[in-house]
Amino acid sequence: MKLKVSHLGIIFSIVIIISFALIATPISFLENQKNDAKIINLVGKQRMLSQVISSGLYRQKIDSAGTSAGMQEVVKALNQFEKTHRAVLSGDDDLGMPPTASKAISSQHQRVDGIWKDISTSIRLISSTSDTKSLDNAIATITLNNDSLLLELNSLVKIFENEAHTKVGKLDSLLKNLAIPIFFCLLAGFLGGFRVLRNLKESVRLVRLQAKELDAASGSLSLASHSLSASSVEQESAVQETVASMTEINGIVSKNTSNTDECLQSTKITQDKIDEGGTIIDSMVKSVNDIDRSIDDLDEFKRILREVESKTQVINDIVVKTQLLSVNASIEAERAGEYGVGFGVVAEEIGKLAINSGSEAKGIKTLLEDSLNQVNQIVSHSKKCASQGIETCERSREIFTSIGKQVKMIGQQVGDVSEASRQQEIGVREVTSAMKTMSDAIHHNSASARSCAELASSLTSGSKTLEELAHRVSEIVGVHKEGRTVISHTEISTRGPNEMQNKSPSTSTVRSLIEKTKKIDSPLLDANEVSADDEIFSDKVA
Amino acid sequence: MKQSDISKQKYLIYSAGEKKFATQLKSIREVVQDLVSCPVPNSPPYCLGMSSLRGDIFTVNDLGVKMGNEPTKNSSKVYLILSSEMSQIAIAIDKINKVLPFTEDDIKKLPRKGDEDTNKIYIEGYLDIENEVIPVIKLDSLFGMPNDIKNASNY
Helix, strand or coil, rough: CCCCCHHHHHHHHHHHHHHHHHHHHHHHHHHHHHHHHHHHHHHHHHHHHHHHHHHHHHHHHCCCCCCCHHHHHHHHHHHHHHHHHHHHCCCCCCCCHHHHHHHHHHHHHHHHHHHHHHHHHHHHHHHHHCHHHHHHHHHHHHHHHHHHHHHHHHHHHHHHHHHHHHHHHHHHHHHHHHHHHHHHHHHHHHHHHHHHHHHHHHHHHHHHHHHHHHHHHHHHHHHHHHHHHHHHHHHHHHHHHHHHHHHHHCCCCCCCCHHHHHHHHHHHHHHHHHHHHHHHHHHHHHHHHHHHHHHHHHHCCCCCCCCHHHHHHHHHHHHEEEEEEEEHHHHHHHHHHHHHHHHHHHCCCCCCCHCCCHHHHHHHHHHHHHHHHHHHHHHHHHHHHHHHHHHHHHHHHHHHHHHHHHHHHHHHHHHHHHHHHHHHHHHHHHHHHHHHHHHHHHHHHHHHHHHHHHHHHHHHHHHHHHHHHHHHHHHHCCCCCHHHHHCCCCCCHHHHHHHHHHCCCCCHHHHHHHHHHHHHHHHHHHHHHHHHHHHHHHHHCC | CCCCCCCCEEEEEEEECCEEEEECCCCCCEEEECCCCCCCCCCCCEEEEEECCCCCEEEEEEHHHHHCCCCCCCCCCEEEEECCCCCCCEEEEHHHHHCCCCCCCCCCCCCCCCCHHHHHHHHEEEECCEEEEEECCCCCHHCCCCCHHHHHHHC
């Protein structure tokens, strides 16, 4: 178990407590001893007082004149004894005696008291009645009890002395018992202290090493954080550019989407128009078919014409027959001779009428033929036109259907394009937002890098302070060897940012970025100054 | 009118094929249209056959074929029924044109030639009608009368 300073502290505190105790107990004990001495002195004094009383009484007796002064002295001594006697048991503030707690003392006191009571009463009796009898009585009492009183007082004093002795003895034994452990404790403490001191030296050396390493590490950290800051600023600008171009793209894509939507609308409209056209063509086909059918109805007309023709033919026949009849009539008239002349005339007229009718009928026939021809022509022409029209309609309808299909395809494709561009828009928006978050993150990164650089510089300065403190502690502890390295440390730290400057690439942006970071990281410059101071300091120290 | 026309005779002008002919109206008894003739075997080509009309039986001859036209079977023919006492003949013609009165002078006679028999027998003369020269035919002479026994024996 490595001896830690806390252990040493514990040991030292124990030692201190013990020494304090050692110092305190004798002092208190000496105090007690003082009191005890006082008490003993008083109790001893009591013996003297009793003797004074007895001697006074004897003198009174002897000096039978009986001076009141002598009696007064006796009484005074008596009072003093009383006082002291009472104080032994119950304490007295004037005398400075504490009340007794010892049983032995109190029992002894009882014995003294027993004896004293007789004496005191007899002596008081003297004072009250200035009677020689009482005096004699008192003297007798005193003579009787003086030895025993003295003995008791002696024993009381002895008891007190014994008690004081026992106390001393106790303390003495205690001290004797504690002396060796205390000694060992102190020894252990010293050994521990030495060990702790060695550990401390070792730790200080390690601390100095660590401080050196820390300094180096903080320097490199500072470099790294500088570069990180620079690159994050670059990143930020690049991301902002990207965000700008993404927004542009977004705008274009949304325009695209709207355009394709319009296109889709147009194709839809076109499709509707084509459908309309299709229906119109259908209606056209239907009307052409109707024309065809109505042309076929002309056949009805033709039939009627033919009927008319046949009827005219009949009329023609009738006309011919009438002519024949008129000829016959003429023949008969001729046969009749002169009687048939009128008849002949009638026949002639009939013949003429017949001829007229015939010619009219012929005219009618020609007209009919003409009209029939015309109708036929019209019918054939119309039929041709109708069939042509139907053909054209069919072709148109085919073309319309194909156009419709194409338009539908176009519509589908435009729909796809629209959908795709919408997806594109969504994607671009997502990318934009992602870029924005990335920009924020980079901003944070940049801020963190900056704070990192600042912290690195503060770390450098802190490591330098640590270095300094370690150096001081080492001095205190007694390690001088690493004094030189303090200077090299500071040199390294001063060279750090300069190195960075020299090693930067030749592009102006990076240099400007580094300038920026140098401006931002002003604590680093302060650290440079601090390290310069360190140099001076360490020079002085070395 | 009638008095001045006494000298005039009525002539029937008709056509057979493209040729026009004229005949005295006297020699024609009747003109009919519908005659059904049954062909007779071993008859000359211009003989269309026999037919009956109101109980009377006639020989039907085609004037066009006699005159050298192609026989036309399908066209409706007009039949002139001759009023001859001896023979009962119907002549098939195509069309009746007119009935016109003419005097004797109108009939222009041809100058006589050597071979006069056949000519003389059936063409009486020629009429000039509207700048058209129409022969006047004696139909009974043309189609062989019993009067002409020689001709009849040929049959």
